[in-house]
Amino acid sequence: MEYVVVGASAAGINALKTLAKLAPNDNLTLISKDEAIHFRCILHHYLEGSRDVSQLNFTDANFIEKNNIRWLKGVSLTAIDTSTQVLTLSDGKKVVYDKVLLATGASTFFPPVKNIKDAANVIGLRNLDDAIFIKEKLPQVENIVVMGAGLVGIDAVEGLLHYGKDLTLVEFGDRLLPIQLDHKASQRYQDAFAAYGVKQRYNTAVQEVLMDETGKVKELALSDGTTIPCDLLIVATGVRSNVQFLEGTPVETDRFGMLFNPLGETNVANVYGAGDVSGKNPIWPAAVKEGIIAASNMVGQKRVLTDFFASKSTMTFLKIQTMSLGSPIPADDTYQVEIRESPGQYKKIIHKDGIITGAVIQGDLSYSGILTQLVKEQIRIDKLKKCVFDINYSDFFNMTENFEFGFCTD
Known part of the structure; x- marks a missing residue:
């Protein structure tokens, strides 16, 4: 075969x-x-x-x-x-x-921005060749712009923090990691990157790549009418x-x-x-x-993908750990939101009709295991007899007739 x-x-x-x-x-x-x-x-x-x-x-x-x-x-x-x-x-x-x-x-998807596909020193960060290209260019550039504040864009920023370059992050959305995080969780990362000197431009788009006489990118024209210097543009827009x-x-x-x-x-x-x-x-x-x-x-051994939540991300940037599950923002007022905060710790669960549709855990991720169990076992949290954030692993140790462990209901 x-x-x-x-x-x-x-x-x-x-x-x-x-x-x-x-x-x-x-x-x-x-x-x-x-x-x-x-x-x-x-x-x-x-x-x-x-x-x-x-x-x-x-x-x-x-x-x-x-x-x-x-x-x-x-x-x-x-x-x-x-x-x-x-x-x-x-x-x-x-x-x-x-x-x-x-x-x-x-x-890498290069959006329809004027000159973005023609200018030199414009690259994505999708594979090893991209990373090698970026690293080889570092001695020759001073102003680096990362276009897109998703997971790849933030990876790029963190990887370049320690080279002493002028780093700018440009994001069309209103916050960092807008798909994975809500405003509060995003803000913690935004503050941490700002402390490293990273300039951040949200609600802003790149409208044109301006080139020098050799065809290299030299500036970016932004949607707010300003221009910023750029020797190397890293595209991370999807x-x-x-x-x-x-x-x-x-x-x-x-x-x-x-x-x-x-x-x-x-x-x-x-x-x-x-x-x-x-x-x-x-x-x-x-x-x-x-x-x-x-x-x-x-090879003829039947297996089916049934145990995966469609949108789950675990990330660590600047030593801050976060897990995102589903949508971090409720779609409308029919969804309920549960939040618990403590120093360095943020937990948020979004649910409707007792079914978890989204969550953000930032700080200590030990609770993410409990959360995963709740989702995997399709446990309706509106039926819980204790606060969802007080659930622990012992609550799952209920022996069934098949000698399997289920969720305790009494």
């Missing part, structure tokens, strides 16, 4: 680990643009100098060799013929598959799934990316998907689970 995995990030590599375990006697092929396996979520550690390239690898050093994986690196997938089950690569090579996992991920190779094929997509079900199956036999190629749930844990599940089903 010829198993082919396209993509060497969270979904693809964890799928390969699963295939190597479940189908050790079959042929495994990895195809990737990346020439090194690396953990994208810690690229800022490479920027700040606390890790080298080898320390970004999240597999065993000899993972590829030990599992006899054929790795075609530095190439991308340009076409797939689902009728003949043949992949065409950017170097012209053809690869035949019996079953293929498309885990091609996503690329991603777009890598699905160009699916054009003209029967594999279904939507406006976000490729479609696949909870088993990792697409609408085409022997073609599977996992990770950011879907354009949804663009976080590492989701991609890991989807890769494992898809690979299991590729």
Whole structure:
């Protein structure tokens, strides 16, 4: 059996680990643009100098060799013929598959800003090549602007804090991490970054990239009518799934990316998907689970993705730990909000009809385990006999008739 995995990030590599375990006697092929396996979520550690390239690898050093994986690196997938089950690569090579996992991920989205795609020294922070480019440019630049205050943008800022550069963060929303955090949790990070000298511009958009005579970015024109100096622009305004190779094929997509079900199956036999190629749930844990599940089903061991909350993020910036679950802001007045605060600690739970729809935990994350259990077990918190913040693990130790532990109700 010829198993082919396209993509060497969270979904693809964890799928390969699963295939190597479940189908050790079959042929495994990895195809990737990346020439090194690396953990994208810690690229800022490479920027700040606390890790080298080898320390970004999240597999065993000899993972590829030990599992006899054929790795075609530095190439991308340009076409797939689902009728003949043949992949065409950017170097012209053809690869035949019996079953293929498309885990091609996503690329930095460059918004429609004048000159943003033409100016030099404008880059995303999506892969190791981006991080290497940024680090190589640091001796030549003084004014660095990060466009977008999402997780990737904040990673970039933190990774560059200690170089003595003039750092500015520009965000269209009204706060840092607007998708993951509410105003209070965001403000703690904003104050912490301000203490490091980071300039922050919220409710502001970049309208034009101004270039010098050599074509390099020199200034940015902002929506408030001001201009700011910029020698290096890091774009972190979102991603777009890598699905160009699916054009003209029967594999279904939507406006976000490729479609696949909870088993990792697409609408085409022997073609599977996992990770950011879907354009949804663009976080590492989701991609890991989807890769494992898809690979299991590729070898005939049925597994279904059922235990994942669609929007969950755990982050640590400037030694401040935070977990975000679902939406941090209630959609309307029909939602109830529970808050408990203490020095250095902030807990907020949003629920409707007893069902948790969002939460923010900042400071001590020990409560996040309890919260995860409440969500996983689908426990209605309006039926609890104690305050939701006073629940502890012992409350779950109620033996059922199947000798499993459930939630105590008496």
